[in-house]
Amino acid sequence: MKNTYSGIREQRRDTETYTDWGGDSFTAGENFPKRCLGRAERVFSQGLQCQQTNSVMALLSMEDAAFVLHSPVGCTGCCCMANDWFRVGQIHRGQYAMKNARVIVTNLDERDIILGGEEKLRKAIRLAHERYRPKVIFIFTSCSSGIIGDDVEAVVSEVSDEVSSVLVPIRCEGFKSKICASGYDAAFLAISKYILKDVEKGETEEDLLNLFAPPTVSYIDQVEIERILGDIGIRVNYIPFYSSLEKIRKIPNARASTAICKVFADEYMKELYEKYGIPYSHTIMPIGTRNTDKWLLGIAALFGKTAEAEQYIASEYQKVRHLVEDLRSKLQGKSVFITGGTGRSFAAAALIDDFGMKLVGIETPVYDNDTQGDIEYLNKLYGNFVVDIANMMPYEQVNLLNRLKPDVFIGVPVWAAKLGIPTTHVLDIKRPTMGYRNLAYLGSKILYQIENPGFNKNIAKHARLPYKKDWYEQDPFKYVKRS
Ligand code: SF4
Known part of the structure; x- marks a missing residue:
């Protein structure tokens, strides 16, 4: 059946999707396949990541591009972070004449909310073209432009005759989905509709792999991933992170596709399969030896290189x-609580077993078919552990950490550090994490934090979390209400 995916992850037809739940991994693993995990909503929520941010971040490093955000100025907040990644990424890639991303915001205000903002959008697109002459201009919608019903596509079609750039409107209103990965999907749907619409599939390049990379992959990880694939004779079209219009247009000619992150381009790869017959591998993020093995074998199978990959894996393992x-001798038995995006959380959860550590809790923004596979795998490794399906709910996190008292916390460290727990991060866009050579880095970061807990202990002595003592005694999932 033709995939008519809307770009909203909650509406996928091939999986149930949960964004609010709390309990244990055995219950989750048993009940999800029976479709009785239990629909729930949080009646108190501290924040969600916006999908517009993900759409912007996915494309911000593209060469010869400009970006128009049709939104109030506040929606551009995360562009500063993405621009910082872009600047650091350029230096890592030897582009010492570092540039800023070319971002223009229409700055919708109260007047535009009443009278409409289409004229401002026209002007912004013309300005982006006049100022930068880019090959492509990406135009991002926002909650405000969506609510007032600005006809972004009509403006784009009207202005497209006046400019030489390819115009790509992206429907990424923040309110459309509670799952920020929907923002990636919105970007890919737009690439398909506006960049690849006239591109015919050429002759298949038999050794070429579309490698979809999210903006959170460090350059040293890119080098490691390309090395591993290159060693078994696979060439990489690395997209859309640090890519170009030309590389995007090469997508239909690849022999196969995969992504570095499990929740990046997974839906888009299905579309490429349906439209161009390009097979894809969707396994796990290549963090840790077993995950990297699994990830590599998934790709190798599509190129008829399974035996070669198996031999290669054995030799790589000997090296690390x-x-x-x-x-392992230093970390054996230490307990870990992990939070992060779904891809990294579950990959890190499998990695810590390489070091003999034990998972006691995990926070994931989403639970779907993919998560179920991961939970079943982790249940076998660690037995029962806490599962919090949550996107940035620090009040639940601190309650859980206070109960579980893990030896180390992997994730955004702000709140765990204030409890005096050693912390480190798996989402490190500037440092190594993936593949074989880089796996020791995360392990040694964990070890360093455990051996040097003084900083967080001092923070805990002097910084207070905003919760009353009473909260730590209550059910951490008190505000998750079953319907
Ligand atoms: S698009 Fe909506 S959710 Fe996203 S930053 Fe703007 S107002 Fe917030």
């Missing part, structure tokens, strides 16, 4: 074995 064993 002493590092893993050394870390």
Whole structure:
């Protein structure tokens, strides 16, 4: 059946999707396949990541591009962070004459909310073209432009005759989805509709892989991933992070597709399969030896290189074995609580087993078919552990951490550090995390934090979390109400 995916993750037809739930991994693993996990909503919520941010971040590093945000100025807040990644990424790639991303915001105000903002959008697109002459201009919608019903596509079609740039409107209003990965999907749907619409599939390049990379992959991880694939004779079309219009147009000619992150381009790869017959591998993020093995074998199978990959994996493991064993001897038995995006959380959860550590809790923004596979795998490794399906709910996190008292916390460290728990981060866009050579880095970061807990202990002595003592005694999932 033709995939008519809307770009809203909650509306996918091939999986149930949960964004609000709390309990244990055995219950989750048992009830999800029976479709009786239990629909729930949080009646108190501290924040959600906006999908517009993900659409912008996915494309911001593209060469010869400009970006128009049709929104109030506040929606551009995260562009500063994405621009910082872009600047650092350029230096890492040897582009020392560093540039800023070319972002223009229409700055919708109260008057536009009443009278409409289409004229401002026209002007912004013309300005982006006049100022930068980019090959492509991406235009991002926002809650405000969506609510007032500005006809962004009509403006784009009207202005397209006046400019030489390809215009790509992206429907990424923040309110459309509670799952910020929908923002990635919105970006890919727009690429398909506005960049690839006239591109015919050429001759298949037999050794070429579309490698979809999210903006959170460090350059050293890109190098490692390309090395691994190159070693078994697979060439990479690395997209859309640090790519170009030309590389996007090459997508239909690849022999196969995969993504570095599990929730990046997973839906889009289905579309490429339906439209161009390009097979894809969707396994896990290549963090840790077993995950990297699984990820590589998934790709190798599409290129008829399974035996070669198996041999390669064995030789790579020999090279890093002493590092893993050394870390294992120091980290064995330590307990871990993990939070992060779905891809990284579950990949890190499998990685810590390489070091003999034990998972006691995990926070994931989403629970769907993919998560179920991960939970079943982790249940076998660790037994029962806490599962919090939540997107940035610090009040639940601190309550859980206070109960579970893990030896180390992996994730955004702000709140765990104030409890005095050693912390580190798996989402590190400037440092190594993936593949074989880089796996020791995260392990040694964890070890360093455990051996040097003084900083967080001092923070805990002097910084107070805003919750009353009473909250720590209550059910952490008190505000998750079953319907
Ligand atoms: S698009 Fe909506 S959710 Fe996103 S930053 Fe703007 S107002 Fe907030």
